[in-house]
Amino acid sequence: MSNKLNSQFTLPFGGPPVLACGAWLKNTTCVTRGCEAHVSELIGDLDSAEACRLLDETVARLCDGVTIEIVAHDLHPDFYSTQFALSFAAQRGLPTLAVQHHHAHIAAICAEHGFTEPVLGLALDGVGLGADGTAWGGELLRVAGADFRRLGHLAPIALPGGDRAATEPWRMAAAVLFQLGRADEIARRFPEQSGAATVTAMLQRNLNCPATSSMGRLFDAAAGLLGINEIQAFEAEAAILLQTLAQGHGRVAPMDGGYLIAQGGVLDFSPLLAMLADCREAAYGAAVFHATLAAGLAVWVIRAADEHGIRHIALGGGCFYNEILLRDLSDRLDAAELHVLTSRQPGDSSISLGQAWVALQTIKQQGN
DSSP: OOSSTTEEEEEEEEESOEEEOOOSTTBOOEEEEEEEEEEOOOOBOSOSHHHHHHHHHHHHHHTTTOOOOEEEEESOTTSHHHHHHHHHHHHHTOOEEEEOHHHHHHHHHHHHHTOOSOEEEEEEEEEEEOTTSSEEEEEEEEEETTEEEEEEEEOOEEOTTGGGGGTOHHHHHHHHHHHTTOGGGHHHHOTTOTTHHHHHHHHHHTOSOOEEOOHHHHHHHHHHHTTSOSSOSSTTHHHHHHHHHHHHHOOOOOOTTOOEEETTTEEEOHHHHHHHHTOSOHHHHHHHHHHHHHHHHHHHHHHHHHHHTOOEEEEESGGGGOHHHHHHHHHHHHHTTOEEEOOSSOSGGGHHHHHHHHHHHHHHHHHO
């Protein structure tokens, strides 16, 4: 998907015109016309009045000459894109459809490939509101058109300070140290962070520490534990630094026993994180981190594929911009004779396409 206006996808079937309003970060919108899906240029993060105004103008342009019949949006009620969708629909008396963020990630890949059979979707990103109201981001889903089922997720980690933890990897490292029973190390390991003692107390009291299953936050925790990055200057800085160090070091073997798959399909990388907490060489630690992630994720996915009899695996979410993770995981899944589907744009700019695809599948399902 390019950033040009009206990137066009040909879908395997059509339906009434759909407007999909996308996510909060890297927003795009999408309008369907018959078997065609038209995705807008990248509008960007909806954190300014200018970006919100651009969304309004972009929808007006995409909808010119089209009579929309259903409006799809993210599950999160506070996103401007959600509020716009509900207002747009209410003014016209149209039905709306809330689509869970990670379902949309996987649906976008299916739409891009014109794939209509059930898939296993591995959605790895920073955050998306889950169907249970918690912060998701490391999800193994069975996706069949309009429906999805959560088969497993990464072991939850606390977010001390909520959203602030997403920009300060030292907080994620602190959460891991607390989880490992090493809370007494937090203030000592992060002497430049004046809030270290407060964060320790927050974790001990479970105060403003919502849980997340996010792979993005796992990357942050690893960067904080290795001393690579304590506060991010821009989105995904910690993950980019980790990848750069790992590439510079070269390939290594995964850590033996670096992960556990617990009951309920929970993939837990606590042993790997404990090793990183004691690792003296950041580049080596970054390389082992990537290798072990790929190994654990592959075993997790292969088990689910065998259990559910599904051979197509869709890899979506912003974490798949990571070249090492995408390459190593794809190689392992290929070796297991699974068919890997990926996206040209795995991040949130594809969410609107996924929302539109779920809406069309919902309409088709209701008509049968």
